[in-house]
Amino acid sequence: MSDSAIWHPFTQHGLGEPIPEVVRAEGAVLHTADGRRIVDAISSWWVTTHGHCHPAIMAAIREAAGQLDQIIFAGWTHAPAEAVAAGLRALMPPVLTRVFFSDSGSTSVEVALKMALGYWRNRDEPRHRIVVMAHSYHGDTIGAMSVGARGVFNQAYSPLLFDVATIPFPAAGAEQETLDVLEAFCREKPAALIVEPLVLGAGGMLVYSARALAEMRSICSRYGVLFIADEVMTGWGRTGTLLACEQASVVPDILCLSKGLTGGAVPLAVTMATEPIYAAHYADDRARMFFHSSSYTANPIACAAAAANIAIWREEPVLGRVAALARAQAVRLERLAGVPGVHNARTLGTIAAVELGVGEGAYLSALGPRLLRFFADRGLLLRPLGNTVYVMPPYCIGDADLDAVWDAIGEAARFA
Template sequence: MSDSLLSLDAAHVWHPYTQHHAAPLPTPVARAQGSWLYDTSGRAILDAISSWWVTTHGHCHPAIVQAIAEQAGTLDQVIFAGFTHAPAAQLATELVRRLPAGLSRVFFSDDGSTAVEVALKLSLQSFANRGTPRRLVAALENAYHGDTFGAMAAGARGVFTHMYEPLLFEVARLPDPSEGDTISALERLIETRGHELAAVIVEPLVLGASGMRVWSEAVLREIRARTTAAGVHLIADEVMTGFGRTGPLFACARAAVQPDLMCLSKGITGGLLPLGATVATEEIFAAFSSEDRRKTFFHGHSYTANPIACAAALASLALFDHRCDAARQRIATVHEYQLAQLRGTRGVKAVRQIGTVAAVELDAPAGYLSDIGRELAAFSLQQGVLLRPLGNVSYCLPPYCTTDAELNRVYTVLQRFLSGERAAAVPSGGPVDD
């Protein structure tokens, strides 16, 4: 079966973030359960990265699977312009109940990148609708917000974006809070261009794709204070940090910050189905309420608020109880212990951690295309552990059902790699390009 599957894949599939000219064959996965993936030969692979940061409670969680099946047999899809349904209305209500105070209006979309696009457009158009247009957006250095054009523009310029540079709109850059004085730069920006500045967008407390760079809650609170004083929107991109990754359900809650807009996706359905959401304040929503139809928010997606995805998200939210809180704390404790053992180890430049997110920066050439990341990915996969380093930064961001023994296995593989072990040459079954 695997040979046939790989032949079909090689003939017709274009994989993300993959240089097909040189990439090894992809690993054919047949099923998943809990923290584990199983390839077509039955080999078990520990999913240490939650399959691109989406799987929260574990693969194929029975409560979410049941909710999907029941909803699929009742209402599968309906246009969301002029129609509504219980899963969407209930999900919006449950999200608002759990989000920082002030966020009250939920606009559904398809994924994290589209959730960011919606937030940027809502901010810009809300100013225009009020007759006080502002066109400037500020974002952090080393940020990543997605791969659609607005999200690319807000993200850091680099290997992901250089081909499209002439087409990206201007964004004011603020220093990465993990290494620079963000607040002074923001103050200068507001002083010189505050009348143009519509929004500041941040990945709260963790800059994910640039290497899980952890930054201060105090800085986030100061950004909120400065933007509030200047009448500038704060957009919190919680696509990765949302749904418990940093400890509390949302990183903004950890910092006691109330943004004007919040972007959600990845873990919103527990990782079982794609769904995005942008949550706004009532003040922003009110800017679109008018007898002038030109002030409508002209944005939508065919699968906006898909009933099955919303049902999955409702089932996932219900699992965030005291047991899930305890599981996340347990994972954080194991991370803390294991990172303490690695700190100062030969080959390790730095370690960092927040909640269930742990990162080990390897003492090797930096950058997303660093060869060390590919070497570690290949070695770990041969050892039955899925890691996907961000260049020279290896991270572990596991499903919350991951046991201590499973988590310790991840660190054992990393220790072996640091000790000099490398993958054996194989013709197939290796990681994709990066």
């Protein structure tokens, strides 16, 4: 066993795999205690957008840390939170008028589900069921696991999970089946549909069309079913636009944001909602308030980082950088066309993915750890989902580092 007392996430310590110590990060690069330079090709689990230790965000954190470390947010407020809320109101669709703070992507989803159920309860309409999409992943807390795909991620916890209605993934050419199943469920008056817009992350970087997303939103609107967009991964430019929903001209009733909200620097999340959802909880009856919080809700230091990130989006050509990275990813993906062992190549915005080998699709396949070691030996942080290798780097990654990433993927195809 390791001498460290740390129990790492998604890590089987019994395999004795090495756990490097990172001592410094800058841009798209990590530096380890043993002197290695590691290209962060997955944005440290999809959070880092502008690059590690972005000067403006780091300066905001330093300034905030000298002024206000933490304050209860139930019945109190502070300037960094007000700045984030105002900034989000200006950036996001105008109908999303209310901003509720939490701590992570999972908790932003928990908040969204509770908002949806509270909305119907306070309207005296008994709607309880949540509709979800096959292969989805929304986090690791109980509600988030319940609305995600059932499998190895949550099998041990199945007694805790609530029942949901599941629509098929809208694969190319099979979208109508998804829409038909959704419409059948919507006739039964569920509370809400929750989706990852355009791309399912942990489900294997599965991409579906903007048309399918728009049709799903239309069906929900027709039957009065709340539409929850989990943009924890897809938001902040990952799919080529600020929000993935923009590509389908879709505005959700409830929007979940985290990861890139602070540029990836510190944990923070928000759940944004329309005015009717807020109004359903607004009353002179204390029993109708929204019962959710955590001790660190809207932490001032985290909010300062988020405010700095919003300023970067407002003042700098971030979408231009996103577009340039999207083109660079597409060019390198095209170079793998025809390489034996590489199949199902796909890209959306700054996200690119391929599958290596044949018949190795399960998350716990033996190929995954082999690929992980192969990339680590080449100074790359890539974390395959089974045999699916995806590249989702910070927007500042240089051409040479991006070439190294894709060259290694092409090399890995030879043994996959």
